[in-house]
Amino acid sequence: MGLELPKYPVMEEEEVVNLELEIARRVREALSSVPSLEGSRDSYNQLVGVILHSKQLGRDELALLETTLKGLAAAVSLIDLTHHESLVSAIFSMSMWNYAPHVEDALAELIVSLAVSNGKYLDLSLGMLVNNFTPPPYFLDKLGLPYGLDRKNQVLSRVHAAFKKISEYVPLAPLRLINLVIQRMPTIYHKDRAVLIYVENMLKLESGEIGEVVGNSVLMALVDRLIDLDLEIGWDAILRDDFNKGIFEMELEDEDEIVESAEQHPGEFRLSRMTLVGNSIAELLDNLLVLTFEHLESCERAGRLAKVFETLLQSFQITVMSAYKSKFTQFVMFYACALDPENCGVRFATVLADLFVQDSRPEQTRMTAVAYLASYLSRAKFLSVFFISTMLKRLVDWCLEYCKTHDGDINPNAHRVFYSGCQAIMYILCFRMKVFVDVPRLNLLLMPPLEQILKHKLNPLKVCLPSVVEEFLRQSKAASLFTVSETFIFDGLLESELSRAFGGLERLDTFFPFDPCLLKRCDRSFDEQEHDLDEFDTAMSKMSITPKNGYCYKFGGRDSTRMPSRIRPSTSPESL
Amino acid sequence: MEGLSEAEANLVVYVHPSKSSNVPQAILRELSSLLFKFNETFDGVLLAYDVNILDRQAKILSGIHPYIGLRLKAQLLLFSPKPDMLLEGKVVKLSQESIHVVILGFSSAIITAENIRQEFKYKIKDGEEMFASRSHKRHVIKVGTMIRFLVKSVDEEILHIIGSLMEAHTGSIRWLDKKSEETSEFDRSAVKSRDRERQEDKTVEGATPLSNSELLIHSCDFHE
Numbered sequence: 001m002g003l004e005l006p007k008y009p010v011m012e013e014e015e016v017v018n019l020e021l022e023i024a025r026r027v028r029e030a031l032s033s034v035p036s037l038e039g040s041r042d043s044y045n046q047l048v049g050v051i052l053h054s055k056q057l058g059r060d061e062l063a064l065l066e067t068t069l070k071g072l073a074a075a076v077s078l079i080d081l082t083h084h085e086s087l088v089s090a091i092f093s094m095s096m097w098n099y100a101p102h103v104e105d106a107l108a109e110l111i112v113s114l115a116v117s118n119g120k121y122l123d124l125s126l127g128m129l130v131n132n133f134t135p136p137p138y139f140l141d142k143l144g145l146p147y148g149l150d151r152k153n154q155v156l157s158r159v160h161a162a163f164k165k166i167s168e169y170v171p172l173a174p175l176r177l178i179n180l181v182i183q184r185m186p187t188i189y190h191k192d193r194a195v196l197i198y199v200e201n202m203l204k205l206e207s208g209e210i211g212e213v214v215g216n217s218v219l220m221a222l223v224d225r226l227i228d229l230d231l232e233i234g235w236d237a238i239l240r241d242d243f244n245k246g247i248f249e250m251e252l253e254d255e256d257e258i259v260e261s262a263e264q265h266p267g268e269f270r271l272s273r274m275t276l277v278g279n280s281i282a283e284l285l286d287n288l289l290v291l292t293f294e295h296l297e298s299c300e301r302a303g304r305l306a307k308v309f310e311t312l313l314q315s316f317q318i319t320v321m322s323a324y325k326s327k328f329t330q331f332v333m334f335y336a337c338a339l340d341p342e343n344c345g346v347r348f349a350t351v352l353a354d355l356f357v358q359d360s361r362p363e364q365t366r367m368t369a370v371a372y373l374a375s376y377l378s379r380a381k382f383l384s385v386f387f388i389s390t391m392l393k394r395l396v397d398w399c400l401e402y403c404k405t406h407d408g409d410i411n412p413n414a415h416r417v418f419y420s421g422c423q424a425i426m427y428i429l430c431f432r433m434k435v436f437v438d439v440p441r442l443n444l445l446l447m448p449p450l451e452q453i454l455k456h457k458l459n460p461l462k463v464c465l466p467s468v469v470e471e472f473l474r475q476s477k478a479a480s481l482f483t484v485s486e487t488f489i490f491d492g493l494l495e496s497e498l499s500r501a502f503g504g505l506e507r508l509d510t511f512f513p514f515d516p517c518l519l520k521r522c523d524r525s526f527d528e529q530e531h532d533l534d535e536f537d538t539a540m541s542k543m544s545i546t547p548k549n550g551y552c553y554k555f556g557g558r559d560s561t562r563m564p565s566r567i568r569p570s571t572s573p574e575s576l
Numbered sequence: 577m578e579g580l581s582e583a584e585a586n587l588v589v590y591v592h593p594s595k596s597s598n599v600p601q602a603i604l605r606e607l608s609s610l611l612f613k614f615n616e617t618f619d620g621v622l623l624a625y626d627v628n629i630l631d632r633q634a635k636i637l638s639g640i641h642p643y644i645g646l647r648l649k650a651q652l653l654l655f656s657p658k659p660d661m662l663l664e665g666k667v668v669k670l671s672q673e674s675i676h677v678v679i680l681g682f683s684s685a686i687i688t689a690e691n692i693r694q695e696f697k698y699k700i701k702d703g704e705e706m707f708a709s710r711s712h713k714r715h716v717i718k719v720g721t722m723i724r725f726l727v728k729s730v731d732e733e734i735l736h737i738i739g740s741l742m743e744a745h746t747g748s749i750r751w752l753d754k755k756s757e758e759t760s761e762f763d764r765s766a767v768k769s770r771d772r773e774r775q776e777d778k779t780v781e782g783a784t785p786l787s788n789s790e791l792l793i794h795s796c797d798f799h800e
Binding site: 074075076077116117118119120122123168169170171172175176360 | 597612668669672673674676678681682683684686688689690731733734735736738
């Protein structure tokens, strides 16, 4: 700019103001000089140079940059997209992370001014701000350090304040913003930290000033991403490697043998490869889930959880339920329910039960819903006994009604929904049997109809998953609730032909979605919540998805009232 | 305010078979997805609609997925700003270089300094920025003032308008109307003066039917 800067300490207040005005004037000059054909573009080029210079700026250079940015903000109407292309692209590629707060302020102001001055700059400005969600690569590692954290707070607060300002002047900006945000979500193959900080920003948008407009989309996009990661882990890898040997076949072999052998046959598991692939993605998923949990906690503190839950519920039904055996994403719902048992907790179960009883829904939806319901009611300690009994009664009533209106014989294919309902009831009772023993009234209410169902011609005891049935019969016998005349010999089989038949292609007979979470950090968040962690504790650490040498689980000495580990489906990692 | 109009339209909405269990809801969702966006067929921004299903029987459009085509009649409220129209909006930001306006709560406009007539001088009084008229002491524009301005150009995608305060009959609405009441030269109808008060959706002229063009709206969201 051809301007000599006097040394800083010497400058008086007046001199600073004059200097700013001078620089502003020169900026205007430089901008207007470009469209004209004659005259040199030197001053313009110098201007671009000041903007582009970003590394290792001295104090003087920083001051010059700041005043230049301010000058540009004032001259926004002179900036033309075609004539000043290099300047515009230089401005929009700036990263706030490189500079101190004063410069960040000036840059934010410039971006806001550009955004509101002309429709053409709106998308570019919003895009630039979204790019500033993540720091430049060299800074990613410094995020953990104290000064990295400081810089992060400085930048992000300014970015989100800029969004707010732009929305005030251009009311439709949030709609364009949310599209950009979702488009630019980092893929799972980006660095962990970049993904995490981006998602942090998304959640900040949700709870921020423009949250009302963009909140829903943010949450749904987040759940979509979680499911993407979820599906990347485990089964895809295994099924790809062992195309002919589906894991389902492995179940036919004696499971104990597989569990006990520390060496994995290369043809069967290839766990080490899978573990490696699963590892980084699992870690990312783990961290994202914890981030989500923290966000839910803040929503709860702000009293917004019920509203957020509705969006999550919608997303759950659309995305999670239709995904093939989601492994971890459903824990978001579980956590939200745990935070607010009376509203969210009850609502979740009610919606699932409603889905189950609706005839108009496809079979698979109904079976998935009841599988979620069964696992949820079994594991959620925070639900009241009364509520669980109400839900159980609903299931029992439905199954009884079904029995009365269907007079057929055993037929796993024709009565899939019915069998999944029966299995759900038995599964819940395996966990909650004690409760019904303690409260005789509940016993009287539920047991007679249940007996009717189980002794009906349709014979659910024979069709449902043998391990569930066996455990249920054992417990009910021990509790002297009722006995069956026919002895069911299962030989400790996990499953049978019949159960596979009713479970169908998706194997919904072996789907227990709320089995203890295998992700380390995630699982720890549940410590205060509902799982009987003390009993699962030792097994937990072994079940973490980041083992050193493949999976090797031994579940010994189980308490007789606990569900034996073998019931865990072979299709979930822990059972391997 | 100019630019607002009501129209009657004959529409055909194609509903995806997955939505056949609740067709009215599907129709409403489809039409709602058009709101606050510039639509070429309507030549304006759809602000509100009122829909009547004409025929309970629908035609099936065969193809890979058989879509259900429904005929509707709808009343549409449209906003179509064009150059040289006079619009009214609220000032949300004011600086020496520009005035930023929001129209009807969703559309934004900017009036740059070179489009503000010489009569207005930028000054700061009691810490508040404003444009004050040199000739009329009472005529003042500051943040929160409702102003009337002329449209220079419209960016239809973002609904961003570039406006001008060069003409004599532009400026603060309150002052302009007061001035016109005093001088009986302007012939303002009662309807228009009521309009000035509320900035909600309004019908200005009579309905202009778009009956000749049948508008097809495709309902294709399967993954909503």
